[in-house]
Amino acid sequence: MTTWLDDVFxxxxxxxxMLHLSALPGDPGYDSAAGISAIVDRAKAELDALQTGGVDGVMISNEFSLPYLTQTEPITAISMARVITELLPEISVPYGVNVLWDGRASIDLAVATGAQWVREIFTGVYASDFGLWNTNIGEVARHRHRIGADGVKLLFNIVPESAAYLAERSLASITASTVFATLPDGICVSGLTAGAPTDTQSLKIVKDAAGSVPVFVxxxxxxxxxxxxLAIADGAVxxxxxxxxxxxxxxxSVDRVRELVGAVRDFRKTL
Structure with missing residues (x-):
């Protein structure tokens, strides 16, 4: 079955x-003495390692903007746009962006930088480490249309890190209603935190309920x-x-990138 993934990758x-940017202006961990140039230098070095290692795409995020906001300050996306603009001449693969945890700001950044997709929490209400976390996909979808971002693909993370869905609903039910009512371009399934394993059973439940919508581990x-x-998912972040x-x-690390990419290429030979 052909999906938009075939057109992009x-x-x-x-x-x-993931290309994780260092703490940005406004973040508690920002190194104001080193400044934006240090963030750009590190990002360029990591981009080179990822692309040299053979990844199929990159997604640029403010992963070190800890602790996260669910509605970011303008300086975050503005700073990310500055960094990404300096990276653009060196990006040779498809790219997306993610302003944690702010779907609207992510879409704005995608439009400003030419990114092809965003990933965020677009649906649901959660009890999280960052407080009570609400969303409004209807408003975000209309904002996306108003600013001419209909071509920007939206990847919905429906099992968000560091948070629990407040409703007593099954994962299959959440997936099915998300697909029907909110029109995601892709669905992401996560573990508890960055780097934590994604439960294979949960991944299969989402894949079975998602229909034609691509599912990422x-x-x-x-x-x-x-x-x-990847025997279950359509791709991986x-x-x-x-x-x-x-x-x-x-x-x-370029060596670790090559190791995983090599395993994936071996798997693709079986498809």
Missing amino acids: AAPKPIIA NTGVKAHNAADQ VGTYFKEDGVFENRA
């Missing part, structure tokens, strides 16, 4: 690498489990595994 079951993909995860020693805070 050069290979089936694409591997999208969003956390915890490693070289040894990539084949099992990978961040922590690509870091040196598999440590979230570290920089991307």
Whole structure:
């Protein structure tokens, strides 16, 4: 079955690498002495490692903007736009963006930088580490249309990290109603935190209920489990595994990228 993934990516079951930006202006961890140039330098080095290692796409996010906001301050997306603009001449694969945890700001950033997709929490109400977390997909969808972003694909994370859905509903029910009522372009299934394994059973439940909508495994993909995860999912988003020693805070390692990408390419030969 052909999906938009076939139009965007050069290979089936694409591997999208996370490019985690350092803490930005306004974030508690921002290094004001080093400034934006240090963020750009690190991002360029990690982008080179990811692309040299053979990933199919990259997704640029403010992963180190801890603790996260569910409605970000304008300086966050503005700073990300500055960094991404400096990266653009060196990006050679399809790319998306994610302003954590703000769907509307993510779409705005995509329009400003030419990104082809965004990933965010667009539906549901959650009890989270960041407080009570509400969404409004109807408003976001209309905003997307108003600013001419209909071509920007929306990846919905329906099992968000560090949060629990407040309604007593099954994962299959949530997936089916999300697909029917909110029109996602893709669905992401996550573990508890960045790098945490995604439960294979949960992944299969979502895939079975999602119909023709592509499903991504969003956390915890490693070289040894990539084949099992991609036997179910239509693609994978990978961040922590690509870091040196598999440590979230570290920089991307080209050797670890090549290891996982090699396992995925071996799996593709069986398709």
